[in-house]
Structures are given as structure tokens and as C-alpha cells.
Amino acid sequence: MPALFPRWSDTAFRIGLGAVAVSLLVLVVGPMIYVRTPYITGQFFAFDQPVQFDHRHHVQDDGIDCRFCHDGVDKGKRAGVPPTERCMGCHAQVWRSSVMLEPLRRSFYSGQPISWNRVHQLPDFVYFDHSIHVAKGVGCASCHGRVDEMAVVYQSAPLTMGWCLACHRSPEANLRPRAEITNMEWRQTDPAQGRELAREYDVRPPTNCTGCHR
Ligand code: HEC
Ligand code: HEC
Numbered sequence: 001m002p003a004l005f006p007r008w009s010d011t012a013f014r015i016g017l018g019a020v021a022v023s024l025l026v027l028v029v030g031p032m033i034y035v036r037t038p039y040i041t042g043q044f045f046a047f048d049q050p051v052q053f054d055h056r057h058h059v060q061d062d063g064i065d066c067r068f069c070h071d072g073v074d075k076g077k078r079a080g081v082p083p084t085e086r087c088m089g090c091h092a093q094v095w096r097s098s099v100m101l102e103p104l105r106r107s108f109y110s111g112q113p114i115s116w117n118r119v120h121q122l123p124d125f126v127y128f129d130h131s132i133h134v135a136k137g138v139g140c141a142s143c144h145g146r147v148d149e150m151a152v153v154y155q156s157a158p159l160t161m162g163w164c165l166a167c168h169r170s171p172e173a174n175l176r177p178r179a180e181i182t183n184m185e186w187r188q189t190d191p192a193q194g195r196e197l198a199r200e201y202d203v204r205p206p207t208n209c210t211g212c213h214r
């Protein structure tokens with residue numbers, strides 16, 4: 001009786017099995033890698049804004065503190081974006097006829113707030129609060145990068161759960177004296193300083209699920 005399967009069928013079967021294994025792996029791991037790419041996390045993406053506001057000029061050249069504009073940052077969850085009136089405090093005099101500021105003036109006289117596009121956005125099921133981070137000595141630059149060097153703000157960190165947890169598990173390297181919170185150039189010179197601050201500010205970030213999902 002002739003063999004039911006030809007001799008090469010064994011090899012074909014093995015190759016087939018291999019192919020199935022590889023495609024399963026790609027199907028499972030592929031999306032896992034994909035959702036962590038900057039394309040999905042929104043990292044490094046520069047949004048168009050209704051006014052071409054440039055942090056480099058306002059922070060570096062004019063030396064305005066972050067908190068002058070983002071004044072919710074040490075009070076609660078949101079840092080907030082400044083109202084038109086805050087801008088007009090200067091721009092009623094400075095660059096008052098510039099075309100770049102036309103949308104700002106329109107907003108001021110119509111009372112219609114500028115609709116800035118959000119750059120950072122966590123999903124609704126994540127609890128985040130700026131004030132606790134600022135109070136415990138985590139500076140803006142640790143999470144937002146060198147905003148003072150950005151012509152257009154972009155998200156410099158991935159903002160994934162893994163990223164939050166990495167710091168929550170060992171925050172020491174990201175701690176600074178409270179007085180330096182908005183200083184973009186400040187660096188720890190000695191790891192002992194971080195450990196010292198962790199003790200002084202009694203820093204204990206949550207790593208349990210309900211800490212961030214409440
Ligand atoms: C003169 C006011 C002003 C100052 C000073 C200022 N900002 Fe901003 N910031 C804005 C405005 C207006 C926006 C919204 C437009 C944009 O995204 O560029 C913004 C946007 C941002 C965003 C993105 C917000 C989002 O939608 O997710 C971050 C982060 C930020 N600022 C951080 C900082 C930091 C850090 C400093 C200090 C180094 C700072 N800003 C100083 C006015 C200011
Ligand atoms: C521990 C990390 C961390 C630190 C420190 C931090 N931010 Fe943020 N920031 C975030 C995250 C995460 C978001 C997105 C929040 C959301 O979507 O609810 C955000 C959002 C913002 C926004 C958009 C508006 C808002 O409130 O959601 C601004 C403006 C901003 N941050 C400014 C600042 C400034 C200024 C500082 C320093 C004084 C600072 N941040 C410190 C993580 C941080």
C-alpha cells in the first residue's frame with residue numbers, strides 16, 4: 001500500500017506549525033509593541049495651535065515663571081492654560097499690532113476664549129494630580145522635558161503606566177528642592193541629595209492599582 005502522505009509532508013507540516021507559531025506571536029506581541037510606539041502614545045507630536053505661542057521667548061527671553069501662566073499646578077489636579085486676559089496684561093502694550101497676536105485680540109474683545117489644543121491627555125480612568133508631585137519635589141522638567149527650549153510644546157514622556165510606575169518605584173533621582181520646581185536647568189549633582197529629599201519630604205508614591213485607578 002502506498003504511503004498515505006508523501007515523504008515531504010513531515011517537513012511541510014513542521015514549516016506549517018512554525019508559521020502558525022510565528023504569526024500568533026506577531027498577532028499578540030505586535031499590538032503590544034504598537035500601542036507603546038510614539039505614534040499611539042502621542043509622544044513628540046507637535047500640535048498646531050490657534051496662536052503660535054512660543055515657550056522659548058516667554059520662559060527663556062522674558063524669564064516668566066511657569067506658575068505665572070499655569071497657576072493651577074500647585075493647587076490641584078490641573079496646571080491649566082492661562083486666560084486671554086493674562087496674555088493681554090503684557091500684549092496690550094508689547095507687540096500690540098503684531099499679526100501673530102490677531103487671534104489673541106479677537107478673543108479678548110469678543111470674550112471668546114482661545115481653544116488651545118491639548119498636548120497631554122491621560123485616559124479618564126487614570127487619576128493624576130499635579131499638586132502632590134510639585135509639593136513633593138518633582139519638577140516640571142522631569143515629566144515635561146525642556147519646555148523652555150520648545151518652539152511648539154510636545155509630549156516628551158510616553159505617559160504610559162510603565163513610565164509612571166518606574167518613577168513611583170524609585171523616585172529619588174527625580175526629586176529636587178521645592179524652590180527649584182520650575183527651574184529647567186536644575187540637575188541633581190549627587191544621588192545622596194535625592195535620598196535626603198525623599199526623607200525630608202516623606203516621599204511615598206503609590207504603586208498599588210487603586211493609587212492611580214480610583
Ligand atoms: C506666558 C505664559 C506661559 C508661561 C510662562 C509658560 N507657559 Fe506653558 N503654555 C502656555 C500656553 C498658552 C499653552 C497652550 C499652548 C501650547 O500648547 O503651546 C501652554 C502649554 C504648555 C504645556 C502643554 C499643555 C497641554 O496641552 O498638554 C506644557 C506641558 C507647558 N505649557 C509647560 C510649561 C512649563 C514647564 C513652563 C515653565 C518652564 C511653562 N509652560 C511656562 C503659556 C505659558
Ligand atoms: C509627575 C509628572 C508631572 C509633573 C512633575 C508635572 N506635570 Fe504637567 N502634566 C503631567 C501629566 C501626566 C499631564 C496630563 C494630565 C491629564 O491628562 O490629566 C500634564 C498636563 C499638564 C498641562 C496641561 C493642562 C493640564 O493641567 O492638564 C500643563 C499646562 C502642565 N502639565 C504643566 C506643568 C507644569 C508647569 C509643571 C511644573 C510646575 C508640571 N506640569 C509638572 C505630568 C506632570
Ligand code: HEC
Nearest residue numbers: 051052053054057061062064082086087090094095100101
Ligand atoms: C510678561 C509679559 C508677557 C506675557 C504675560 C505674555 N507675553 Fe507673549 N510676548 C512677550 C514679549 C516681551 C514678546 C516679544 C518676543 C520676545 O520676547 O522675543 C512676546 C511675544 C509673543 C508672540 C510673538 C511670537 C514670539 O513668541 O516671539 C506671541 C504669539 C505671544 N507673545 C503670545 C502670547 C500669549 C498667547 C500669551 C498668553 C498665554 C502671552 N504671549 C503672554 C511678553 C509676554
Ligand code: HEC
Nearest residue numbers: 127128132136142164167168171174202203204205211212
Ligand atoms: C518623576 C517621578 C514621577 C512620575 C513620572 C509620576 N509620579 Fe506620581 N508621584 C511621584 C511622587 C514623588 C509622588 C508623591 C508621593 C507622596 O505623596 O509621598 C507621587 C504621587 C502620586 C499620586 C498620589 C496622589 C495622592 O493624592 O495621593 C498619584 C495618584 C500619582 N502620583 C499618579 C501618577 C500618574 C498617573 C503618573 C503617570 C501619568 C505619575 N504619577 C507619574 C512621582 C512621580
Ligand code: HEC
Nearest residue numbers: 123126159160161162164165168206207208209211212213
Ligand atoms: C502610578 C500610576 C499607576 C498605577 C500604580 C497603576 N496604573 Fe494602570 N495605568 C496607569 C496609566 C497612566 C495608564 C494609561 C496609560 C497606559 O495605557 O499605559 C494605565 C492603564 C491601565 C490599564 C489599561 C490597559 C493599558 O495597558 O492601556 C489597565 C488594565 C491598568 N492600568 C491596570 C492596572 C493594574 C491592575 C494596576 C495594579 C497592579 C495598575 N494599573 C497600577 C497608571 C497606573
